[in-house]
Amino acid sequence: MKKFLSVLFALFLVACGRSDISGTWIQPVPNMPDMVQGFTLGANGVATSVNMATLQYDTWRTDGDSLIMTGRSIGNGQTIEFTETYTIEKLTDDTLVLRNGDMTMTYTRQ
Secondary structure: OHHHHHHHHHHHHHHOOOOOOOEEEEEEEOOEEEEEEEEEEOOOOEEEEEOOOOEEEEEEEEEOOEEEEEEEEEEOOEEEEEEEEEEEEEEOOOEEEEEEOOEEEEEEEO
């Protein structure tokens, strides 16, 4: 059933003409309203971080209604590789809403 819903969601995005998630997505830095952070999703599957020196994205892909990004967390003298999976709650030409558990993040296209 979950796979069916993922396929249905992907078809919905295509039908709405909003299947292109690639681009630069930003949000205000918490407690620093004059600064932004986020990521760039290249059309070739390469991801890069925007204004996040300790969180470096490397790759991205979608699977149904999921956005999966890999990268490296750099800090305290160590580097940890990670894979993050987000549910795409909303995707329009200028808004991307991602959910991971109880956390919801809203980005705008730069």
